Amino acid sequence: MVKLEVEVKVRVEDLAKVEANLKKLMATEVSYGVQEDLYFNAPHRNFMITDEALRIRKSNGKCFLTYKGCRVDNQAKTREELEVEVEDFDKIKLILERLGFKPLYLIKKMRKTFQFENLKINLDNVEKLGSFVEVEGFAENEKEREITVENVKKVLLKLNLHDKKLEDKTYLELFLQKEMIKN
Amino acid sequence: MVKLEVEVKVRVEDLAKVEANLKKLMATEVSYGVQEDLYFNAPHRNFMITDEALRIRKSNGKCFLTYKGCRVDNQAKTREELEVEVEDFDKIKLILERLGFKPLYLIKKMRKTFQFENLKINLDNVEKLGSFVEVEGFAENEKEREITVENVKKVLLKLNLHDKKLEDKTYLELFLQKEMIKN
Numbered sequence: 001m002v003k004l005e006v007e008v009k010v011r012v013e014d015l016a017k018v019e020a021n022l023k024k025l026m027a028t029e030v031s032y033g034v035q036e037d038l039y040f041n042a043p044h045r046n047f048m049i050t051d052e053a054l055r056i057r058k059s060n061g062k063c064f065l066t067y068k069g070c071r072v073d074n075q076a077k078t079r080e081e082l083e084v085e086v087e088d089f090d091k092i093k094l095i096l097e098r099l100g101f102k103p104l105y106l107i108k109k110m111r112k113t114f115q116f117e118n119l120k121i122n123l124d125n126v127e128k129l130g131s132f133v134e135v136e137g138f139a140e141n142e143k144e145r146e147i148t149v150e151n152v153k154k155v156l157l158k159l160n161l162h163d164k165k166l167e168d169k170t171y172l173e174l175f176l177q178k179e180m181i182k183n
Numbered sequence: 184m185v186k187l188e189v190e191v192k193v194r195v196e197d198l199a200k201v202e203a204n205l206k207k208l209m210a211t212e213v214s215y216g217v218q219e220d221l222y223f224n225a226p227h228r229n230f231m232i233t234d235e236a237l238r239i240r241k242s243n244g245k246c247f248l249t250y251k252g253c254r255v256d257n258q259a260k261t262r263e264e265l266e267v268e269v270e271d272f273d274k275i276k277l278i279l280e281r282l283g284f285k286p287l288y289l290i291k292k293m294r295k296t297f298q299f300e301n302l303k304i305n306l307d308n309v310e311k312l313g314s315f316v317e318v319e320g321f322a323e324n325e326k327e328r329e330i331t332v333e334n335v336k337k338v339l340l341k342l343n344l345h346d347k348k349l350e351d352k353t354y355l356e357l358f359l360q361k362e363m364i365k366n
Contacts, residue, residue, distance in 0.1 A: 087269070098250050
């Protein structure tokens with residue numbers, strides 16, 4: 001089944017304050033740990049231009065291969081997300097490399113995830129980038145997508161984050177931007 | 184760790200006879216079941232020409248993604264083999280398709296596998312192709328590879344298959360050849 005991921009992200013100064021607000025809302029903490037995401041580019045098209053993403057994620061002793069399609073809505077970023085658990089990070093990395101995919105960057109973050117109604121709220125401390133709150137939900141069709149976008153907005157309001165500028169770039173894009181400015 | 188797969192294959196008329204010989208040799212039956220292999224071609228190079236293979240295998244309720252590099256020795260076929268278990272056949276299929284890989288053929292076989300010393304002996308009944316015996320071993324370097332090739336030859340002798348012509352084509356290649364002749 002194809003899942004559409006709906007996601008907004010805002011940069012924050014103080015994750016602890018957001019966490020306190022989440023607890024007041026009775027949101028449930030579901031996971032906490034380091035995530036390491038290794039992003040790849042393709043040999044036959046440039047994912048920076050096609051706005052796709054392919055990554056291997058290491059998280060809490062598990063490993064996942066994830067493909068994300070291009071964004072179809074920029075207000076609340078919506079894209080197809082396909083994810084499958086794989087047995088071993090190094091093996092899938094080597095297979096992708098043999099197929100011609102090139103590792104781009106490894107992005108490390110400390111992520112604490114809360115569940116609130118049908119949404120996930122991620123409190124991310126991203127190495128070299130800073131602190132962010134991501135609110136994400138999944139939809140299987142356009143109607144569900146619209147409802148999810150509305151729910152995401154409501155949560156931003158409840159967390160007092162509705163006045164913040166939405167960050168429409170992925171962590172990979174923010175990282176690449178930072179690297180470019182530096183050089 | 185990169186593994187070199189050493190493999191020979193011969194076509195046989197009577198798998199039961201080979202199985203009886205294996206039992207006399209005290210080989211151990213390790214698995215028995217249907218295997219379904221879906222082979223892919225790449226968007227940026229033709230695996231038929233580069234002599235690579237990418238497949239998803241469904242076997243005994245598990246699923247594997249496998250990449251095989253080109254053959255480096257045709258006497259006893261030797262090639263790099265990288266394999267990783269994945270959680271779900273349909274999800275990894277969809278990810279490969281989104282990346283531009285094209286499913287070629289689904290090859291179904293009934294495989295009974297025996298272990299004899301360090302080698303695996305597969306008794307295969309392949310849909311539309313017939314019966315084959317595969318003897319395979321793995322090596323991590325050239326010295327191990329040479330020993331493995333010798334051991335494979337000894338097993339063929341013990342199974343009275345040493346006079347048979349070695350089939351150097353993969354099941355996919357045999358299948359494609361058959362389809363071409365038919366059309």
